[in-house]
Amino acid sequence: MLSAELLEEGQHLMAVCNSCRYCEGFCAVWQSMETRTVFEEKDLNYLSNLCHNCSECYYSCQYSPPHEFAINPPKTFAKLRVYTYELYAWPGPMAKAFHRNGLKVTLLTVLILVAVMTSASFLLGGQLFMTVHDGNFYKIVPHSVMSIAFAVVGSFSALALLIGFLRFWRNVGESYSTLASPGALATTAKDIFTLVNLDNGGDGCSYPQENSSESLKWFHHATFYGFLSCLIATTLGAFDYFALGQHGPPAFTSLPVIFGTVGGVGLIVGPIGLWIMMQRRNEEIVDKSQNGMDLSFIVLLVAISITGLLLLVLRQSAAMGSLVLIHLSFVMTLFLTMPYGRFVHGIYRSGALLKWSLERSRQAKSKASA
Ligand code: SF4
Numbered sequence: 001m002l003s004a005e006l007l008e009e010g011q012h013l014m015a016v017c018n019s020c021r022y023c024e025g026f027c028a029v030w031q032s033m034e035t036r037t038v039f040e041e042k043d044l045n046y047l048s049n050l051c052h053n054c055s056e057c058y059y060s061c062q063y064s065p066p067h068e069f070a071i072n073p074p075k076t077f078a079k080l081r082v083y084t085y086e087l088y089a090w091p092g093p094m095a096k097a098f099h100r101n102g103l104k105v106t107l108l109t110v111l112i113l114v115a116v117m118t119s120a121s122f123l124l125g126g127q128l129f130m131t132v133h134d135g136n137f138y139k140i141v142p143h144s145v146m147s148i149a150f151a152v153v154g155s156f157s158a159l160a161l162l163i164g165f166l167r168f169w170r171n172v173g174e175s176y177s178t179l180a181s182p183g184a185l186a187t188t189a190k191d192i193f194t195l196v197n198l199d200n201g202g203d204g205c206s207y208p209q210e211n212s213s214e215s216l217k218w219f220h221h222a223t224f225y226g227f228l229s230c231l232i233a234t235t236l237g238a239f240d241y242f243a244l245g246q247h248g249p250p251a252f253t254s255l256p257v258i259f260g261t262v263g264g265v266g267l268i269v270g271p272i273g274l275w276i277m278m279q280r281r282n283e284e285i286v287d288k289s290q291n292g293m294d295l296s297f298i299v300l301l302v303a304i305s306i307t308g309l310l311l312l313v314l315r316q317s318a319a320m321g322s323l324v325l326i327h328l329s330f331v332m333t334l335f336l337t338m339p340y341g342r343f344v345h346g347i348y349r350s351g352a353l354l355k356w357s358l359e360r361s362r363q364a365k366s367k368a369s370a
């Protein structure tokens with residue numbers, strides 16, 4: 001439940017900002033705010049996910065601390081956002097994980113998975129430390145075992161993310177039928193793939209400090225496209241295995257390896273860049289209670305990429321067996337924690353952008369008919 005204190009803080013922010021309106025050119029939050037006079041919890045839930053934490057408003061605000069109004073939009077919206085993550089989480093009891101999904105819990109999960117898989121491998125007679133001369137890691141972990149394990153965990157994660165998104169959509173006042181709006185979907189897809197909002201008209205964001213910089217956009221791009229590229233690599237690998245019957249290790253020049261390598265590099269550069277920016281950011285504009293969640297997501301992405309690339313290079317050595325288990329454990333942990341960690345930011349932010357696109361088209365229609 002949203003605490004009375006946070007609800008009051010959000011409504012105080014909106015009351016002051018809606019009277020001031022100085023920031024209306026900065027981002028969609030302010031333009032959407034101006035179409036409202038009342039700010040219920042659902043409005044705050046939507047607007048907080050529409051905010052991308054660029055901090056332009058904070059540095060321009062005459063009412064930011066030490067002013068008695070203590071206006072701090074990026075921090076207030078960050079606190080509201082994590083509340084929405086808990087509100088939409090499925091199954092409900094897992095909502096607590098957003099506060100426990102720190103680095104220690106993540107690494108412990110990885111360790112448990114490594115221990116379980118290593119024990120299972122020995123019990124089943126697998127030879128973890130043997131050299132597989134053709135580099136075929138399915139001789140260490142059979143393809144059927146890998147497919148079934150990831151199908152189960154992946155399906156659960158996908159279902160949890162889908163239910164979370166649908167809960168968000170209803171909570172912010174939209175009906176499911178509005179999801180079938182091709183124009184708004186196309187606009188939103190363009191916004192997501194270009195990260196146009198982080199571009200801020202070419203100036204970039206006031207992050208990590210007051211000076212404008214495009215670094216946030218480029219490191220987000222590296223992370224997003226790195227993730228996408230790895231997803232394509234996995235899909236192509238599955239296609240080669242099931243449709244083309246290629247059961248051996250993919251060649252270094254094959255599409256799954258090329259996409260996987262490009263994605264792996266993106267998932268090292270992007271998250272490390274974001275982590276460096278986290279170290280330099282103005283702590284006044286963030287909700288520090290979310291640091292553990294951010295760090296665990298960054299560590300998982302980087303660890304998956306490094307172990308994946310090492311696996312490619314060392315696949316014909318005796319280290320391959322251990323690397324396979326460690327890599328799979330990191331990937332499995334990412335899948336398990338995706339619905340309860342920073343990953344959901346991408347889901348609800350996309351939903352907020354879609355709602356914003358729908359709002360604009362409704363406004364245009366009502367002006368045209370007036
Ligand atoms: S953040 Fe400050 S300057 Fe911007 S609209 Fe709100 S009160 Fe005005």
Ligand code: SF4
Binds near residue numbers: 027029030051052
């Ligand atoms: S921090 Fe940036 S995105 Fe968030 S409300 Fe302020 S100007 Fe908009």
